Amino acid sequence: MTVKTDKTKLLITIMLCFLVALMEGLDLQAPGIAAHGMSADYGLDKVDMGWVFSVGVLGMLPGAFVGGRLADRYGRKKVLIASVALFGVFSLVTTVAWSFSALLFARFLTGVGLGASLPNLIALASEAAGERMRGTAVSMMYCGVPLGAALAAAIGLLNLGVGWKLVFYVGGIVPLVIVPLLAFYLPDLYKPAQTGGATVELPSTKSILVENGSLKITLLLWVSFFFTLMVTYILINWLPSILIGQGFKPNEASMVVLSMQLGAAIGTLMLGVATDRLPIWVMSLLVYGGTLISLACLTSATALPAMMAAGFLAGIFTTGGQCVLYALAPQFYPANGRATGTGAAVAVGRIGAMTGPLVIGKMMALGAGTSGVMLASAPGLVLAAMSLLYLSSIKKGPAPTTSVA
Template sequence: MNTTTHAGAETRALLLVFLAAMIEGFDLQAAGVAAPKLGPAFGLAPNQMGLFFSSATFGLIFGSLAGGVIADRWGRRAGLSFALVAFGVFSILTAFAGSFEHLVMMRFLTGVGLGGALPNLVAIAAESTSPDRRGRAVALMYAGVPLGGAIASVVAMMGLHDDWQSIFLIGGILPLLLVAPLFLLMAPFRVSHDAAVPESRLRALFAPGTVAGTLLLWSAFFFGLVVVYMLLNWLPQLLVSLGFERSQASMVQILFNVGGAAGSIVGGRLLDGERPALASAGVFAALIVSLIAMSAVPGGNVGMAILTGAVVGATLLSAQALLYGIAPQCYPAEVRGTGVGLAVAVGRLGSIVGPLFAGALLASGWGPTQVLYSILPIAAICGLTTVALILRRRQTAPALA
């Protein structure tokens, strides 16, 4: 393959996975967008709404595990296609749910599809380019997730959806439209099944050369997603408690996502730079400073809230992009999908713990400022494990390329 052809294939692959990630980000926030109209339509109590929201999160865990295994056994393109079809079909079926039980089951199965997409997206982005550009390739893909979330937030704020069903129909049709271009335009991504493929992929993740990286990666993903989902779920409510109107809090949430998309791209470039460990430490330091600044924003100062919200989003999602960029570089190609899928699944546990932790703090009488301060040590732990992972990666990179 000549240089021009290879560059074209790389561009097509990155464009397709970026679009898929953007659709995933949109679908991940579809339930929140539909909630104000869906709840009254079904007469749901708060605990039922909580179960509806969490059903997709549990589906994400199972999907991440399955998606990684499929990526390694049948190829990245097949794995991503299965995931797109799954969350597309079940999102559409969610719109036709006639009971609460049906609603929860369809949302769980949508989550399985959404979870299965991410390990394949990471693997495709990482393997579509040269090793020295993998960080920015994965980060560019990951930037689509907060951008899709921002689009969903705009839909909610502007009331562009007429009913609760339409958001699920749109979120279901879009991934199905992407399946055919995925097969026609993107070169296959397969791992050859030869003697190099281990008999047990799970055992390979805990081999002497990879076990330290696996444990560090799991820790970083877990604590990182604790922070991400604490803010995604509770930031608007915390801002309202600080004295802002709900419309103003929604605007901050949108800028949080937009800042996150920009920060993701920056994170990837930092990972591919000459001093990624130092740059990563700087990103987490900036995240901690921005969280402190947000806690000090006076009520009613919308401009300052929007600015700090955008900076928090940029630094937080930059940190996440670092992790998603590092993850595929921790494993050889034959177990890369499984390794990334397991790491994402462990991270999803953090996405469950984070909102519950914030809710428990608020229920015990903590104020919004105290809750924001409680995030600081968690972000610091994530930062330390991420820097340790980057330092280790530089020592083992030749063996895992």
């Protein structure tokens, strides 16, 4: 009976977290899909659009860190529900923004909600699955992100008379529908320590991230997260505009993005399962070697079929590589600091995700072509690979449980 109950909880947890991840992926891809129409309506240039892309990621930075910290203190479920409601509401606000400043404000708060949700999704999937199936469970949950981005690309192909706003309507209404499902059906396996009805003070952030041998692990994770998310978000946000600048039609650019996100969904599942079976050093070579090859293919492709194939390959290794990092991070922190440690790594990754689109926006404004954009990504990928390779030399497994302050 216990085994059946545990399997049921795991299934329900993964299904509900998958739905949230689906909407997260849609909201992450939405600005890239809407960029052409949005820039026309607001009179934005490429640098302005770089800010639209990056301000949402900027909001994810405090969202990821604070969301993870609050989840370790008050529980994953409560914080996840609040974060989903937040990004649903402000995705809708994006459609009625009356100025460029209001648009940036809406995207920032959407990002806060998105950022706070992710470490909770990772922690919930990890804790429901346990050590043996952690990578598989996280990948099953996280494949909702690329599928959501693919859904955004598919929505971009529709013409229902509302233009670029359609993707934000979907990205706002559906999360608000998901909120009551989370409230009634999501199991919350992590229970903060209680004493006399009051929550016991958690270990300090310093003790989780720095002390007891954690500093080296934390820094290596941060470097890998930073550069991996930087490249992923360059592609998510700028690939449609880059393709249109090369002469592809907007609907053709959406087809390439759709191909990339379908590859991302497949890569997430494949690499997530592989993470449970292969050493970290093998995963590092696989992920970053594949990413560099896919960027070279994107640079050299000219015809639509070849570009779609290159996009598919890029999706496998960029977003799939993210999932590998998300599956690895919880293994190196104790249960009472798992969401904090993972949230901090995600927050650092968001700095890379914010920096990349801004830099590329300026490079494109100065006339840099596709090859320049792709070459600019290569050094960071090498550093990420080296960090993950070094991490593989450190004993795998969760750190000792940190004592309560």
